[in-house]
Amino acid sequence: MTAHSKNLNIAELVRSDITHHFHPFTDHKSFHAEGGPRVITQADGIWIWDANGNKLLDGMAGLWCVNVGYGRKDLAEAAYRQMLDLPYYNTFFKTTTVPSTELAAKISSVMPERFKHIFFVNSGSEANDTIVRLVRHYWKLKGKAYRTHFIGRRRGYHGSTMAAASLGGMQGMHEQGGLPLPGFHHVLQPHWFDFGGDLSPDEFGLQAAAEVEKKILELGPDNVAAFIGEPIQGAGGVIIPPKTYWPEIQKICRKYGILIIADEVICGFGRTGKWWGFETMGFEPDIVPMAKGLSSGYLPIGAVAFSDSIIREFFDKGGEFYHGMTYAGHPVAAAVALKNIEILQSEKLVEHTAALGPYLAKALRSLEDHPLVGETRSVGLIGAIELASDKARRARFKDPGRVGTICRDHSFKAGLIMRACWDTMVLAPPLVISKKEIDEMTRLARQALDATLADVKHEMK
């Protein structure tokens, strides 16, 4: 226990939270019924502590974001120093601050040559909302104002704002708030485990890509502005597409002159063992939204990298693009993000992730003898465990998400934060994790699987 948390009256804090704090992504009725929140007070490396003194292995790096791990004094000091120098100034109207300018150049330096320009926002959602407006305006500048439609995938996640949630393919989100907005379309996600049937993964990858072409032809190729995809779908259940998928998507989009947006909010900044998921999956996007790992979650910041051919239109045609957030390129967040990228570089954490990737894959494979586990998969330090009622047939339990939630709760009890996306258990630990800690994570995951099996054994084939 820490000095901080000792002085807290936790019961009082929980009561106050129930009374005053309206939480995101929460079932408010069961939140009350189950006694309110768990309170997290402290963290170091890959470990977090709750207010009751329980130590948990954070297998999710917060929300897929704490890439450099918790407890980095360098990042706290970068924020402190910048706050003393200049806590705020904006980047509108031909003005800049030192950290935002330095960060734009830094991001560009770890990207392919064509990404020289970076637009700042405060989150992944804002990054994707920005893209929708900017892309439509770009096509208008090009004299093709009719190119307005966006194609994404089912169970894609691109954020919670109106346009970002429309780009995403989460049915539950669409049913709330009248989404998707007009002009947003979704095709099959490249999830072999659920949809591959008797096809080999490579055959299925081509078939899933063909769904995109079918949608393009249905909408009329000239009406389509862009295709958006996470290189590896995160919240959809760590869907790692077969290796045939992305190259084929690229071929199709190029054929019809459609822009490719690689949502790197999770995959970016080393998660897959390269700086960018598109490098791992083998394709060349035109637009790259990023957030999460950009600051390792220490402060809110997001950005979009645009390829030169898009930016050139804005340079050549002129006219103001009426879009921007008060805190775009916030100097304190930018100073922290800059330091965060320096840490990724100086500690070679991207290389470390690449080196540990096969170790995590092997550790997850060791769970495949478990009766509940239908498949495991991973790339770099992002992975998934599929829960199945009949592993030979890749059959699911009834009521998708029910057994996953049971497993998630057991995982918490065992001391591991592992998230459930329906009945896919997912892991994305901080990139600083060691081999020994991967062993520990795997041991705790097996405990959670065993406890889950005890609960659902009667439902198994």
Ligand SMILES: *Cc1c(COP(=O)(O)O)cnc(C)c1O
């Ligand atoms: C989290 C996430 C977003 C949204 O980012 P926020 O900062 O939560 O708005 C967008 N895209 C992907 C792939 C994400 O995982």
